[in-house]
Amino acid sequence: MIFETHAHYDDDAFDNDRKELLLSMEEAGIETIVNIGANIESCKSTLALCREYPFVYGALGVHPSDAEELNEETFAWLKQAAESNSIQKGGKIVAIGEIGLDYYWDKEEDVQENQRIWFEKQANLARELSLPMVVHSRDAAKDTMDMMKAMHAEEIGGIVHCYSYSVEQAKEYLKMGFYFGIGGVLTFSNAKKLKEVVEYLPMDAIVLETDCPYLAPVPNRGKRNSSLNLPYVAKEIAVIKGMDEEEVIRITRENAKRVYQIER
Ligand code: NI
Numbered sequence: 001m002i003f004e005t006h007a008h009y010d011d012d013a014f015d016n017d018r019k020e021l022l023l024s025m026e027e028a029g030i031e032t033i034v035n036i037g038a039n040i041e042s043c044k045s046t047l048a049l050c051r052e053y054p055f056v057y058g059a060l061g062v063h064p065s066d067a068e069e070l071n072e073e074t075f076a077w078l079k080q081a082a083e084s085n086s087i088q089k090g091g092k093i094v095a096i097g098e099i100g101l102d103y104y105w106d107k108e109e110d111v112q113e114n115q116r117i118w119f120e121k122q123a124n125l126a127r128e129l130s131l132p133m134v135v136h137s138r139d140a141a142k143d144t145m146d147m148m149k150a151m152h153a154e155e156i157g158g159i160v161h162c163y164s165y166s167v168e169q170a171k172e173y174l175k176m177g178f179y180f181g182i183g184g185v186l187t188f189s190n191a192k193k194l195k196e197v198v199e200y201l202p203m204d205a206i207v208l209e210t211d212c213p214y215l216a217p218v219p220n221r222g223k224r225n226s227s228l229n230l231p232y233v234a235k236e237i238a239v240i241k242g243m244d245e246e247e248v249i250r251i252t253r254e255n256a257k258r259v260y261q262i263e264r
Pocket residue numbers: 006008036098211
């Protein structure tokens with residue numbers, strides 16, 4: 001059974017068939033899903049999805065592109081929601097995320113500085129609650145690494161989601177004990193760099209993710225993505241690693257349960 005570590009089922013793209021789709025997961029071999037918050041509203045939706053579906057867990061956090069939503073008041077809400085629903089307290093919140101830096105869209109220095117401020121505050125929240133963090137980093141390799149070293153991210157742990165950097169950077173994240181979220185991009189014909197990273201990574205550092213509704217793998221590239229497409233990603237990893245697809249599914253599921261501290 002597959003463990004989906006990063007999905008956005010609160011997204012509008014699922015408004016017409018969310019329930020039907022989620023209820024079809026088990027039969028399709030998808031055992032567990034972690035829905036990832038990206039702003040305050042989607043954090044609330046994530047909590048609701050956790051309540052409604054036994055197999056859905058959640059991460060709460062604000063994405064760097066929405067960092068302007070954060071202030072003392074919203075951060076206090078986030079903290080309270082994560083703490084009272086955390087898996088250590090019998091709840092279903094298993095991580096703080098997605099948090100990080102995204103310089104692809106935001107080029108202004110003051111906006112980037114605001115991203116850095118809230119990345120650090122949310123990372124420290126993860127530390128305080130003994131939860132791993134789900135890191136989003138795009139076009140910000142150096143600043144992300146510098147910040148993670150400075151904050152001793154190895155003491156927090158977590159997943160670098162939709163990993164898109166070099167093998168050299170991967171070595172650094174590995175040293176910090178981080179996991180690598182691998183998704184549909186791996187199946188793209190232009191994913192040479194990511195294929196090299198997957199070849200390099202030990203199997204016990206890889207987790208499966210979709211980032212759905214985005215980044216559907218080949219042969220569904222460009223369509224709405226869902227966890228039902230994860231077998232294509234597992235298959236591609238199996239080819240690169242020269243191993244069985246079932247073995248990839250088993251190991252990545254164990255990895256996901258370890259990083260998210262899920263017992264079942
Ligand atoms: Ni995401």
